[in-house]
Amino acid sequence: ETGVTQTPRHLVMGMTNxxxxxxxxxxxxxxxxxxxxxxKKPLELMFVYSLExxxxxxxxxxxFSPECPNSSHLFLxxxxxxxxxxxxxxxxxxxxxxxxxxxxxxxxxxxxxxx
Amino acid sequence: AQSVTQxxxxxxxxEGALVLLRCNYSSSVPPYLFWYVQYPNQGLQLxxxxxxxxxxxxxxxxxxxxxxxSETSFHLTKPSAHMSxxxxxxxxxxxxxxxxxxxGAGTKLIIKP
Numbered sequence: 001e002t003g004v005t006q007t008p009r010h011l012v013m014g015m016t017n018x019x020x021x022x023x024x025x026x027x028x029x030x031x032x033x034x035x036x037x038x039x040k041k042p043l044e045l046m047f048v049y050s051l052e053x054x055x056x057x058x059x060x061x062x063x064f065s066p067e068c069p070n071s072s073h074l075f076l077x078x079x080x081x082x083x084x085x086x087x088x089x090x091x092x093x094x095x096x097x098x099x100x101x102x103x104x105x106x107x108x109x110x111x112x113x114x115x
Numbered sequence: 116a117q118s119v120t121q122x123x124x125x126x127x128x129x130e131g132a133l134v135l136l137r138c139n140y141s142s143s144v145p146p147y148l149f150w151y152v153q154y155p156n157q158g159l160q161l162x163x164x165x166x167x168x169x170x171x172x173x174x175x176x177x178x179x180x181x182x183x184x185s186e187t188s189f190h191l192t193k194p195s196a197h198m199s200x201x202x203x204x205x206x207x208x209x210x211x212x213x214x215x216x217x218x219g220a221g222t223k224l225i226i227k228p
Contacts, residue, residue, distance in 0.1 A: 101166045106160070
């Protein structure tokens with residue numbers, strides 16, 4: 001595996017379910033990101049981790065809970081979601097957050113549908 | 116505060132024609148500017164970026180963009196469109212000391228045969 005991988009690629013869940021999204025990067029990067037991509041809207045940055053520590057939480061509802069056990073893995077735990085949470089969730093990584101011009105490398109995303 | 120405006124949610128061009136995707140930004144600090152491309156069912160991939168130096172930046176797949184400070188623009192161009200260029204294109208800005216990218220809403224490029 002190379003680059004940034006995400007599983008599952010598609011997820012359908014009910015409002016009372018609990019599920020998790022997984023992201024893994026094989027690039028040796030130290031920073032990882034969760035984004036929400038909704039149609040016709042700019043990408044929304046949800047969480048940022050640097051060296052496994054959360055450095056950003058952009059007013060994301062508590063029904064989204066991130067976890068970064070090591071610099072290669074990032075999870076997004078989901079519970080009691082709302083239909084408006086349906087979107088494409090993208091994971092990205094970069095060398096660090098110190099280099100503001102560092103390229104972010106994206107995974108293919110998880111298409112989430114909340115019924 | 117920084118913001119990005121991409122003019123046109125959809126742009127349609129004929130194969131072989133010039134591609135022009137517009138991006139305007141606002142920034143209170145010298146900007147760093149990026150163009151990313153998203154092919155169907157894939158994540159975003161960096162096309163090119165401007166940080167400092169030469170204002171005409173060349174990227175992958177024959178794309179280039181020019182930073183025009185006076186116009187606060189960073190438009191993306193390609194002389195001759197190919198069917199494989201059909202994708203969604205995103206412009207983003209950040210600035211010194213800020214790792215967060217501010218994104219435009221994207222422009223979907225449609226190539227007509």
